Structure formats: structure tokens, C-alpha cells
């Protein structure tokens with residue numbers, strides 16, 4: 001069984017946004033409160049994390065997660081990697097480093113922005129992660145779980161989505177070429193980003209995400225990386241096609 005827990009479903013500033021008093025940011029509905037986008041896949045006895053954003057510590061505490069076997073990074077924007085320093089307690093309790101999978105661009109950015117972690121002159125107490133640049137399918141260590149990277153664009157930035165079995169996780173994309181869409185056929189569960197109603201320069205809008213979903217026809221699709229501009233969960237969910245859902249924090253789905 002695969003269990004996916006949405007740890008965060010908000011865009012880069014989270015929802016509510018500091019200082020904003022719009023209907024969504026002021027909503028009392030917990031489904032309108034969104035930490036930065038991340039999700040935890042539990043499969044084959046492994047815990048696989050999609051992105052490690054600034055709310056990682058809170059997300060681990062909130063879900064009671066005490067072990068991460070692998071981290072699949074979509075790209076190195078801060079809202080997806082800023083929690084990297086907080087892997088330290090997991091290193092301690094797991095007695096070792098955690099493998100991080102990512103593309104060349106993300107590896108380069110992490111090595112630059114987190115130089116203290118990757119410098120050759122390390123001192124004790126640093127986060128321990130092993131970067132693995134991936135282009136094609138790979139196995140999670142000590143398992144038979146195969147992961148297929150999906151190559152997408154986030155404006156000009158090459159980013160990765162990931163397919164694991166019959167589920168796939170795509171965030172911050174605004175373009176998927178036909179060759180990559182072909183890798184997303186036959187899914188039971190598709191997670192894909194949908195920022196707001198209006199077109200955006202670097203993220204799929206809701207109409208664009210719905211168009212991809214209509215092409216791919218997964219059994220179920222969940223939308224994530226949601227801005228306060230999309231509207232309240234209660235207002236938006238009834239407008240979505242059958243089998244398409246707004247994700248929200250702490251939601252668990254199984255396949």
C-alpha cells in the first residue's frame with residue numbers, strides 16, 4: 001500500500017500570508033491554512049519525502065515522523081529546500097546520512113547556497129546528506145522501489161517531478177513536454193501544482209493543471225502549491241471535475 005501525506009500545500013509564502021487579511025488568509029477552515037509544499041510517501045516500509053522546505057521541522061513534528069529514508073527534491077527554490085539544516089536530528093537517530101535525489105541544477109544551487117554542509121572542511125554537527133543527481137529511473141537504497149524522474153520546466157528552470165509506481169508528484173511546473181507526459185499515463189494518483197485561476201509566468205494555473213489532468217486521466221488528481229489567490233477550499237472544491245481535489249495539509253490518500 002502507498003500512503004501519501006500532504007505535509008504542506010501552499011505556495012512559497014504559505015497561507016495565510018503574513019499581513020494579509022483576505023477571505024482565504026482570514027479563513028477559520030483548517031483546509032485554508034497551508035504550509036510550504038511537501039509530501040511524505042510511505043511505501044514498502046520506507047518514508048520518502050518530496051522536498052524539504054522551510055516548514056520541514058514543523059511538518060515532522062506535526063506528523064510524528066521519526067525516519068526519512070530518501071528525499072526527492074523537485075528544485076532548489078527556498079520554499080522547497082530551506083529545511084535542509086533540520087535533518088540533523090534524523091541523522092542522529094538514524095545513525096547516518098540521508099540520500100537526496102535531484103537534478104544537476106538543484107545540486108549546484110544546494111552546493112552553493114549551503115556551502116557549509118558540503119565544504120571539504122566539515123566540522124561535527126552538520127546536516128548529513130548525500131546528493132545523487134538523477135536523470136533516469138533509480139532504486140531507493142535497500143529496496144525494490146523504483147523512482148522515475150519526470151523532466152519539467154518551471155519557466156526556464158529545469159525541475160523534476162517523480163513517478164513512483166502508480167503515483168506521481170509534480171510541483172512548480174508550468175510545462176511538461178510530450179515525452180514526459182507519456183511517462184504519466186496510467187496513474188492512480190497524480191499530484192500537480194495549481195497556483196491560482198489566472199495564468200502565471202512560472203507555475204501552472206488551475207485551468208492549465210486541469211488541462212493536463214484531462215490529458216492524463218489519472219484515477220484521482222490532487223492539486224497543490226496553492227496561493228491565497230485561488231479562493232477558499234469550500235468555494236473552489238465544488239467547481240472541480242470529478243476525481244479532482246484540492247489537497248490540504250495533513251490530508252492522507254492511499255493507493
Ligand SMILES: [Zn+2]
Pocket residue numbers: 011012037077079080172225
Ligand atoms: Zn515553490
Ligand SMILES: [Zn+2]
Pocket residue numbers: 016017020021022023024025026228
Ligand atoms: Zn491572503
Ligand SMILES: [Zn+2]
Pocket residue numbers: 075077154172
Ligand atoms: Zn519554485
